[in-house]
Amino acid sequence: MEIIIYGITNSISLALMAIGFSLTFGISGLPNFAHGAFYLLGGILTWIFLNQLGIPYLVAALLSILAIGAFGFFLYWGLMLRLRGLAINEVIATLAVAIVIIEVLRWMGFSGFSYVLPPFIRGSVNIGGVWVDNQRIVMVGIGAALIVVLYLFTRRTKTGLSFRAIAQNERTAIAVGIDPDWTAALSLAMGSGLAVVAGLAILPLGAIDTEMGYDILLYALAVGIIGGLESLPGALLGSFILGFSQILVATFLRAQWQTVVTLAAIVIILAIKPSGLLGKYKELEERV
């Protein structure tokens, strides 16, 4: 029972971490290696708004989501646009952005027990003999809601449809009047905003630690790669596989094995089935 409940909450939290990354990559092919840094920065920004400026929690949260989203948007226009086309420069550049953010935050000392975001609802409930924090339930709720909203967004709204159009065939999409740069910038903004949403849902479970900036990126990569980097159902499948295996490993071996399993999963999946378990892009790869 414990394994099931922890497995589910852990999987949803992984899905939350990964969803922004997968969204951006799926739409514009932009691997945002600063994803984890945005997650961290969003959390710390909220903390500052909350504790040093005395802004109410909800407002502080919204402000940070918007701020990081805007940062993502301008990062695209300011930097990524100059490098577009060379996938690897994008990786190097976003990784560099991540390092700058994380290392500066580390240097400023945003780590440890005094940096805690309060949970949305205190207390815990008993589910089938296991005590679960209310925050975890809220987190599962946010995760589930987000997945539904994103699904509807990409299928029902005009912006969402243009996202999918770009993802499927950039040239045809341009021909019918979709601006790829605008879409890509928007996707990066949304992905960055989602990183903060994830941070706000998950961070209240523990103290903020700057090392998370790197860890979250790895988790997002792992989830995406296991499931297939460009598909939403894939991301979901990936997070459940990874979520449960982490919990199983932590229960039967030691907690340290969690990271090893995560990292090994990335390497093994890439060596065996690079398109991920649900990815179909390998088949439709570049035409000869």
Place this chain on the structure above:
Amino acid sequence: MAEGEKYRKERLDRGIKARSDTIYVLASSRDLLYLLMPRALPVALLILLPILLHGTYWEKVLFYSCIFGLLALSWDFMNSVGLVSLGQALFFGAGAYFAGALNHYLGWPIFLTIPAGTIGGALICTALLVPVVRLRGVYFSIVTLILPLLFAHLIETLEILGGTHGLLSLSAYPSGWIAIYLAVGALLLALFGFRKILDEDFGMILRGIRDDDRVVMAAGVNIYWYKAQSIFLAAAVGSFAGALMTHYYQFVGRSVLALDYTILPLAAVVLGGPGSFAGAALGSFILVPLSEALRAMGGLRMALYGLILIGALAALPEGIFHYLQRRYHQFERMVKV
């Protein structure tokens, strides 16, 4: 410039460089000097520097510059085959641990551990990367980014190879001269060796793979075999740097697998200019002393490398070396339109 008149920059080639890249027409000893200078001068300087800096703090900086220079060269070599590594730390760490373990557990002397660490580390890295050599672009890079982290965690979790404490009190170099000249010699060898390789027929295949691997396959060449060979060469250079450093510190720990050994070489290549090897070396000789000078910044140094990376990517994508090279070979002057 007078107002109202328009000027534009005009670039002129200096006389002697013939159009085709392989043929030079030398007319005088001055021309010869012109060609030789940019090669001979840095080499002479590198050979003299250990003597000039002997006994000072900067001797150590020179050593580090060579170590990171080797890692940067190894990155640039992989890049010229179209393999973009985000894990030079893997090569470095493999060599460092291999040499360190042989010295610690089996008591092998330095003159055996360093060659063994080079070959052994390179073999391990090649074996690890060959299964993913089919991956395109970003995916290969992700694997290289993950592998050193994975090994750092494995060493910690399994408590092997000294676990979190590392392997201590390894053999030291009998003399400081040996360490520094090994580093300088290896740097020059790798620099000119890699340049030579890429000019050979073998190098044509490597460059071809980077251009369009399908064409190379259609020409009947097994690209995976060639990629494996180039990974081995690059890994050997990186592992050599690791083995060299291990005995310099007389210690090897998980820090050899840290992101530093990935980011600094990467920043060096991007700053110096990828594709020429000279740029990679130049970049390290700028960045390492710079970061030593900014020692006081402590933890912020990583952030600084990040900033340099971003700045170089955005502002000077060709890199300093290519910029200087162009300046050397061409005049620029203003002409009236």
Place this chain on the structure above:
Amino acid sequence: MTEDVILEVRRLTKTFGGIMAVCDVSLEVRRGEFVGIIGPNGSGKTTLINLITGFVKPTSGKVLYKGQDITGKPPYEIACLGIARTFQMARTLHKLPAFKNLIVPLCSPRVRKFRGGKYGERDDIAIDILDDLGFERDSFVPYKIAGTLPHGYLKRLDLARCIALRPELLILDELFSGMAMSEVAATLPMLEKFHREGLTIIMVEHRLRELFRVANRVMVMNFGQKIADGPPQKVMEMEEVQKAYLGTEVEE
């Protein structure tokens, strides 16, 4: 099965997602034949070539080369057996000088078997081959970076790369598309010469007049299926073929 069948394609099928790009196609090519493949855009000609040369793995079916099953082999192994192909979009190593493009096939295990291939010698062989195909050795053209050459040269460079491999079977994917009339007129006799010297050629082409001058057999594809196979004149008189082409192809 007789000795002189060089290539046999057995019921080859390939689907991409829901699209049937090649559907149950069979084909036999004899040594020394010059076979044309024609069909409207998107009828699966390029995919068929990719299947034969190993760039795409078939959903079902088999490819036999000189009696040997080569289905699913990697492209470089197939190339080394003696099947060379050009690409529809003329792919070259555009950062290398044109003649250095040929170093790659000249370094392949197949060509090494033929000659010692010492260093330096390969450059001369490369220039010889290019000279035959209109890259005059005394001009700058063969030494220029491939990416800077005009389209017609790139197409011929692609062909030269195939010739350097000393193939037994040459597959050309729309070699003439995008070439100037004069270039076509110069290249066609070269192909005829290679053919006379014993090379088997399969040629996908939209320029039917040129194709019919050289091909002694034509296969027609439509919607992934083979709809006709035979001598050019006969095939073009068939009703299905005319239907397939009506409105989709403007004859020159």
